Every structure is written in structure tokens, then in C-alpha cells.
Amino acid sequence: MKRATTYIHAGAEPDPSTGAIMTPIFQTSTYVQEAPGKNKGYEYARSQNPTRKALEDAFAILENGKFGLAFSSGVAATDAVIKLLAPGDEVICANDMYGGTYRLFTKVFERFGIVFKYVDTTNASNIESAVTNKTKLVWIETPTNPLMNITDIAAVAAITKSKNILLAVDNTFASPALQNPLDLGADIIMHSATKYLGGHSDVIQGALMMNDAELRERLYFIQKSCGAVPGPMDCFLVLRGIKTLGVRMKAHCENGKLIANWLQNNPKVAKVYWPGFEDHPGHAVAKKQMTDFGGMISFELKNDSVEEANRVLSSTHLFSLAESLGGVESLINHPASMTHASIPREERIKNGLNDSLIRLSVGIEDAEDLIDDLNKAIG
């Protein structure tokens, strides 16, 4: 089946009792059993729910995986992956990643004795050098948030496979429409379904996809034991969002390309971070592992001050000043004070995240209107 067809039909079976073409919202906490222990495969809704099941099947199909699991948020999905580990285990992760992931690792899991090592994963050999006999997991994000750094997933997978270490990839920025890490050798994919999968800024949700049945059992056990499951209404919204993932991503990528090029030629802009540029350090790898370059763009102004960044951030009208990304509407964000405020300033600057950096989540409005809005704001 071609991708465009998959988005519409993934996980979708007509409801057996009515023929409803959309999976119903099974708003129930429990299921009546025919006799003790005799049921239709559904016992209690923390463990199983038919709306969630349809979505989890769709998640698996989207990433060319065998299994999918849905969580109440992206960080809940990440949390479940780290709960595979035990005190003393080591995780190697990217030094440039989503602020909430960094906060979860440093402020929650370090207290439980899990050790996180932060390296520049754009060079896979840095991962290899950081591996010890305690390393159990490598956690990468590509493209990264917000600097659009690219990590070679296949190169990292070659290292983790040879050393029997799990590789998890946060694939939120690319979405399954642009990049499929399981195909490149990853063991687990994490998505904040809040972003491109949902696509309409109306739901918080997370996803995990994998191929290994035993790994799926361990993660399912954590999902039902820890209980960070999404409600059926949220599952329905993401099922609906997925249907237009293909056309939305095409529009995000087209607009992203036009805006990245426009910013690049703007005399007031100092630097544009977008993996589609041929001189982007990760361009060749991005071209190899992604089908397109996405609608996420960051840029710095020539007037490199927080004041000037703040002026631009509060002058746009179509680009709304907000955290999050991946919705149909365009958003503008100041990572240093918003999404990445939980990373200490020193650490941020060291990793190249300057105070004046502005991040755009380019929506699917008309590109001319978006450019006009930015033009007026940048002035």
C-alpha cells in the first residue's frame, strides 16, 4: 500500500456492531464479562480500550512497525521507555534535545540512580566512545529541537546493535511521513502525538512504536502498571488527525522551504537553521534518511539581543506566540524563555542555543501571507 493510502486506512476497521466507518469513542471504564475470566479481550480500560487499540494499530503501521502503544503525553511515553532500566544503568543521549525530555532525565530519573551522559550525537563516534558495560539505552532526537541538528540514525543503530544496546529515537519533528527510524535500525520510536500526528493543536498524547514482541510486552506492562494512558476521546482525535498527515506534511514542507529561503535572503537575519539548505552540516544525512525537510525552522537576527528577539516575537499576527508545534496554524516561539527554559543558560549557550534564537513551526496557511507577516515583524 502506498503511503497516501496508509494514512487514510491505517488501523481503521468498520465497527463490527454497527458498521460505523470511524472507530467509535468507547467512553467506558470497564467491560461486562460473560463469566468470571470469560470476556471479549477487554477487561478494564486502563489495560485495553477499542478506540486506543485502533490508534495503536495505526501507530505501528505508520512507522512500518509491528506494535504501537499510546500514552497520555509524549513525556509519558519517554517515561515508560526509561522505566525499562534499573538503578546504575547508563543512557547516552543527545546534548541538544527537547527541554522536557532533559528535565525528565535530570530532575526525575537521576534521583532513581539512572545515569545520563550527554554527547553531540551528530557525530556517531561520540556515542561509541561514551559506551560502557553499563550502557543500556541510546536516546536520540533528529532533527533536534530547536537547532535542527541531524543525527545519522543508521550509523548510530550500527553501534547500538553491535553492543546490544537499545536505540530509541524521538521522531516528533520529522513525523512518520518524513522519516521511519525502525527501518533504519532503531528499536523504539517515540512521538509526541500532540504535534504532527494530532496536527490540530487540540490534544496531548504520546506514542511508542517497536518491532520486538518481548520489548512490546515489557512496555505494555509499564503502560498498564503505571497507567499513563490516553482517554478514548483523545485517541479518536489523533486517529482523525492521522488521516490528513500526508497532505498536511506536504504543505508544511512546501511552506517551510519557501520561508527558510526567504529568511536566508533577509538582510536582518544572521543565521537560519533548516536541514534543507545544502550548507547545513547535516544536509547529506537528512537527505538520506528523510523524504523532505519539514516545517520547523529556527533563526537568529543580526541584531543579536533578547530585546530585538522579543520585539519580533510580539509583532507577528499570523504566527501565534506559543509553545508546541506541528499544528495546522503557524507558531512562533522563543526557546530560551519558553520551551527550553528548564535547561540552565550556561548549558544552553554551550550547545549553541542563543538568547535571540527564534523558532518557527510553519503551518499550512498560504505562504505569501506567512512571509508578509514575518516581513512586517522583522521590519
Ligand SMILES: *Cc1c(COP(=O)(O)O)cnc(C)c1O
Ligand atoms: C513536545 C515534544 C515532546 C513532549 O511531548 P508532550 O506531548 O508535550 O508530552 C517530546 N519531544 C519533542 C521533540 C517534542 O516536541
